[in-house]
Structure formats: C-alpha cells, structure tokens
Amino acid sequence: MVLKKWHGSVLLLLVSVFANALGAFVGINIGTDVSTLPSEINIVAILKAHQITHVRLYDADSRLLKALSNTGIEVMVGVTNEEVLGIGESPSAAAAWVNKNVAAYLPSTNITAIAVGSEVLTSIPNVAPVLVSAMNYLHKTLVAADLNFQVKVSTPQSLDIIPKPFPPSTATFNSSWNSTIYKLLQFLKNTNSYYMLNAYPYYGYTKGDGIFPIDYALFRPLPSVKQIVDPNTLFHYSSMFDAMVDATYYSIEALNFSGIPIVVTETGWPWFGGSNEPDANVENAESFNNNLIRRVLNGSGPPSQPTFPINTYIYELFNEDKRPGPVSEKNWGVLYTNGSAVYPLNLGTSNQITGNSSSLFCVAKTDADSDKLQEGLNWACGQGQANCKAIQRGQPCFLPDNLVNHASYAYNDYYQKMHSVGGTCDFDGTAMTTAADPSYGSCKFAGSSNSSTSGGISPTVALSPVSPGAWSSNLEVSRLQFLITAVLFVALMFS
Secondary structure, three states: OHHHHHHHHHHHHHHHHHHHHOOOOEEEEEOOOOOOOOOHHHHHHHHHHOOOOEEEEOOOOHHHHHHOOOOOOEEEEEEOHHHHHHHHHOHHHHHHHHHHHHHOOOOOOOEEEEEEOOOHHHHOHHHHHHHHHHHHHHHHHHHHOOOOOOOEEEOEEEHHHOOOOOOHHHOOOOHHHHHHHHHHHHHHHHOOOOEEEEOOHHHHHHOOOOOOOHHHHOOOOOOHHHOEEOOOOOOEEOOHHHHHHHHHHHHHHHOOOOOOOEEEEEEOOOOOOOOOOOOOOHHHHHHHHHHHHHHHHOOOOOOOOOOOOOOEEEOOOEOOOOOOOOHHHHOOOOEOOOOOEOOOOOOOOOOOOOOOOOOOEEEEOOOOOHHHHHHHHHHHHOOOOOOOHHHOOOOOOOOOOOHHHHHHHHHHHHHHHHHHHOOOOOOOOOEEEEOOOOOEOOEOOOOOOOOOOOOOOOOOOOOOOOOOOOOOHHHHHHHHHHHHHHHHHHHHHHO
C-alpha cells in the first residue's frame, strides 16, 4: 500500500513538472456583438493565420464549435448568464447542456473548459445562491461521461469582489459573498480546477484618481523612487496586473485555501475612446498587450506565487461595436474583422517569424530597474557599437517610445553582432534571450529571417505557448522528452 501511494505521488509530481514544462499561454476572447462578424470559417482561418492556440467563447455557438474541429485550438465554452439559473436548479438541465454543447463536439473540437456565467456575483447577484450548484451539476455530468479530466469547470469573477486589492497582502473577498466564495473554492479544490479572474489594469488606472502611474498599468519600468511595494511583504510589483493577480491569491488564502491556480480570463486595453477617455488610445493598447504577452509567456507567477504561470486570455479578438456603454467599450479588439492588426502586435502574420527560426533574440526584461536599463541602453549604443538609428524619432522602430522597447532593440543589435565572439545577453541582469521573434510591420529585429538589416524593437511574442528563456527550442524538446521518458520509466517499474 505504501509503495502504491509512493508510486502515485511520483507520477503526480512528474506529471506536474511535465505540465509546467509546456509553458504558459496567452489566448483570446471572441465576442460576437459585431455588426459585420466574419463567417465561422473565416474566424477560424484568422485564428490559425495568427497562430492563436487558445480561445474563450462567451457561449457555445454550434457553428463556431464545428468550425474549430480538427484545429487543435483549445476552446473554453461559456454558460451564459441567462442559462445559469436553470442549470443551477436542475441536474437534468445541466446534463442536457453538457451533452448538447460539449460532448457532441469532443474529441474533434478541443474543448477544455466550461466558464459558468460571467461575473455572476457582481452582474446577476440574485443567481449567486445556485452558482456553485450549477457548477456541481455540470461537473457530475462530465464525470458520468468520463470527460472530467478533459474539461474543467469554473466561473469568471470580477476583481470588484475584492474591495481593497492594494496592498495585495491584506486583500480579502467582500465578506457578504464569503459563503458562496467558500463553496466555490471548495469546488475548485475538489475538482482540481482553477479560479477564473477578470483583471483590468485599464480600469484600475482610470478609476484610481492618479494613485498609480500609468507606466505601472502598462508594464513599463518605474524609476526607483516610484517603485510599488507591498509594505507588509516588501514584495515589489512591476505591474498592476501582477498586483491584481496576487490580491486574488491572498484573498483565496484568507479563506484558508491554497494550491488553486488563477487563470486570467479577461484583460486588455481599449485603443479608442470618447473625449473623456484620453487613456483609451492606440499607443497605450499596443504597449499594454505587447508587454502583457511578454510578461505572461515568461512563465512566472506573481511575487507571492512565483511558480504559478498566469495563463491569460486577452479581451478581445474583434471590436464589438454593438456593445452598449461608452465609446471605449466598443474598441478593445486587437484585429479588424478582415484579420489585419489594429496596431503592431506579433501574432505570427506573414511578415513575421512563425516559430520556424532557431535564432535567439536578446530583449530587455519588463521588470528591470529603469536606471540599469538606461545604463545598458547607453552602453549598447555607445561602447557596444550597436546600430541605434532605427530607434531614433521618425525611424521605423521609434514607437512605442519607452525604455524597455529601445533597450530591447539596442541589446539585440549588440547581441546579434557579438555573441559569436563572446558577447552575452545579460546587461547587468536586465536582459534575457528568447526564441520568439519580436519583429513587427516594417520594424525588423536583427537576426530575424525576414530582416536584411537591423530593426525591430517590439517586445512582443506570438500568441502560442512559447516560454522565453535562455534555451533553444531543441533544448526545450529534449527536456520534454526526458520528462516523458521519466514518467514512462516510473510507471513501468511500479505497475
């Protein structure tokens, strides 16, 4: 009996390590309040063209689920808010929903999660008493169909249920929801699922009355005198996004739960707004989403949970022009409906590397100290003899105009010229290598197979599970092969 338990523990450990080795991912939400929504076939063609590997649907649209079959794209389907009450009151309604919207499409459509409602506690609080019942009924149906290991059940919640998210270490859920949230967390723990969080630094900044600088919301480095520090833990927060995620981890911990990972089901930044929404602009949206992608794909968690990757879904694929509310509410899309990008964003389009290159690039770390970054940039463009013309005002790589982007360009130009004779990608700890080509548009990163000259400073990466790091793709494959071999070896020894 002891041997069997040990055997099971080793297998679980190896499987856990194996899963972590696969890296974090960035997916995208697909809203459909669009006047000229492309056909399902065209939507899937756009997803494939941009190498998008994870999508979240707000419902379970049959035509889109059929179109997604045999693509390998991981799909999160949604129970609409209008459906939650009926499912929460009837096990048979839950069974019918799973059979119609999940089981009917597996395995050809790679459905991996059910999101039950959207921000139920804050948007339809009268349904809260049956929320966890709905989740339980859906899960039991999945168990009966032997699909519970393939499909996880959770429910996206707004950060608004945490009244005071800063400092993160003292954050707690709104006590009026404690009973429901406790049951929710117990369900997630029992079913090995994850907490779904909608976290929007855009709103955290615009509603914050100037408490936090905009660079903090956009993942940009802060000068040493403006560092954001939790006074209780002394953790430094390089972005509002990390602080929001950590506030949720601490709130979960306050109810005596641990080991429940968080997936950010919505985040993003609007690229156009009304006259009273000056922060909703293209430059900020481009900066936020490019930096978000780099942040998530480095595979680390927030300060309190550094080993938990923050898998994230960007809001959203297309502008939803039919949505009510302010102008900004209609302008979160990263692509136009013809598939072209609203602003430079490396989604693997035809003028960019799509992952076939074995080149390594050297880029600045988004959380690096700004003074050290400036020193590194000055050295690279001076003594390091990097060609920094492309990042001068008016040149192809000047925008986005921030220290991380300019340092990334300079670091990489130096690295591509000098690494064969001993030049390193370190710059006093402010740089890292990545296999993902950060080139975009007419701005080409030195070392890109599409580049004949130096260029490209965008720190973006493809929306696919590639974890930037100091190893090549071949080394990563070898690591995975080792883990697979180890799992099989232990299973054979103790079977």
